[in-house]
Amino acid sequence: MPSFLDAATPGIQALQPYQPGKPIDELEREYGISDAVKLASNENPLGPSFKALAALRDNIGVDLGRYPDGNGFALKQALAARHHVDMGSITLGNGSNDVLDLIARAFVAPGQGLAFCQYAFAVYPIAAQAVSAKPQVAPVLADYFYDLDAICDTVDETTKVLFIANPNNPTGTWLNESQLRSLLERLPDNVLVVIDQAYVEYTEHLPDFPDASQWLRQYPNLIVTQTFSKAFGLAGLRVGYALSSPEIADVLNRVRQPFNVNSLALLAAETALKDQEHLDQSISLNQTGMRQYQQAFEDLGLAWIPSAGNFITVDLGRPAAPIYEAMLRQAVITRPVANYQLPQHLRISIGLEVENKQCIAALRHCLTNKES
Numbered sequence: 001m002p003s004f005l006d007a008a009t010p011g012i013q014a015l016q017p018y019q020p021g022k023p024i025d026e027l028e029r030e031y032g033i034s035d036a037v038k039l040a041s042n043e044n045p046l047g048p049s050f051k052a053l054a055a056l057r058d059n060i061g062v063d064l065g066r067y068p069d070g071n072g073f074a075l076k077q078a079l080a081a082r083h084h085v086d087m088g089s090i091t092l093g094n095g096s097n098d099v100l101d102l103i104a105r106a107f108v109a110p111g112q113g114l115a116f117c118q119y120a121f122a123v124y125p126i127a128a129q130a131v132s133a134k135p136q137v138a139p140v141l142a143d144y145f146y147d148l149d150a151i152c153d154t155v156d157e158t159t160k161v162l163f164i165a166n167p168n169n170p171t172g173t174w175l176n177e178s179q180l181r182s183l184l185e186r187l188p189d190n191v192l193v194v195i196d197q198a199y200v201e202y203t204e205h206l207p208d209f210p211d212a213s214q215w216l217r218q219y220p221n222l223i224v225t226q227t228f229s230k231a232f233g234l235a236g237l238r239v240g241y242a243l244s245s246p247e248i249a250d251v252l253n254r255v256r257q258p259f260n261v262n263s264l265a266l267l268a269a270e271t272a273l274k275d276q277e278h279l280d281q282s283i284s285l286n287q288t289g290m291r292q293y294q295q296a297f298e299d300l301g302l303a304w305i306p307s308a309g310n311f312i313t314v315d316l317g318r319p320a321a322p323i324y325e326a327m328l329r330q331a332v333i334t335r336p337v338a339n340y341q342l343p344q345h346l347r348i349s350i351g352l353e354v355e356n357k358q359c360i361a362a363l364r365h366c367l368t369n370k371e372s
Contacts (some may be wrong), residue, residue: 044233049278096240113159172307201231330362
């Protein structure tokens, strides 16, 4: 019997699949518990807006036997108005992960460089390996924030694409406006710089946080990616997009799968953009929950990484895996991040106030329990 793994391309052979957060159903089935809370995947605890849900209910049986609009005209029109760009600058994806993969496949050949930073989003090295690119990892500063000099030193003549998450996942750290402009000015024009803004809606309280989608005309090599999975609460429908020059978008749309965003996802995303009240509630809830965790960590004597996202990563001062497992038995799902070379940290998504309380109580219990 032949080994089909051996038959795969070298990049695929070495690839480790992305590991999503444990589902609630799986936890409750494994441990025989109920009322579990999942704070592992940076989802919006409010879920979708009521307007988006109403639009889905009203259209659930409409034209589902037909393919969706392959160009996503209505959603692109709404996004173009929101970001003040031409519709030809937009590439739609099945989540922003899809777009990140498109960028790697479209622009990075085997052996060429794909750069990203230490503790970066796990999809970046996966995208690099999948196309047999050369991963180029820039170290970060001691406080987990980006090191601009290290990034520039890492980029070389082989580098085709640089991924920068702003804010970053799993650390939550970010570049301010002057830092990001400085980086873009220092990098070669032939390197595509991808600013992954999956959490940008949560940054409105930071006066110097940049929205790089407004800089496309100044930097032709810039691509900005965003998603409806976080603040808009549509993670289950998978909608993301890239903003770039029309020339770059044309390349991406040549490799994009036909109908990669389904009809209901297109409709829900377009409707969600119109519900500013829901977005404001989501942002306010996140800021309140962030303060709730920071106070709890201070009370517990724990250090944490400052975060501009909808999650916070805490240093337990000991191996995190046993605490993670113990918290599962307390019906709380968090995210261990040893796969990001942070073996003493847990990443915790900001939930509803009652969910945060349950998580904090479980964490306090497990930290003082000798078994963990």
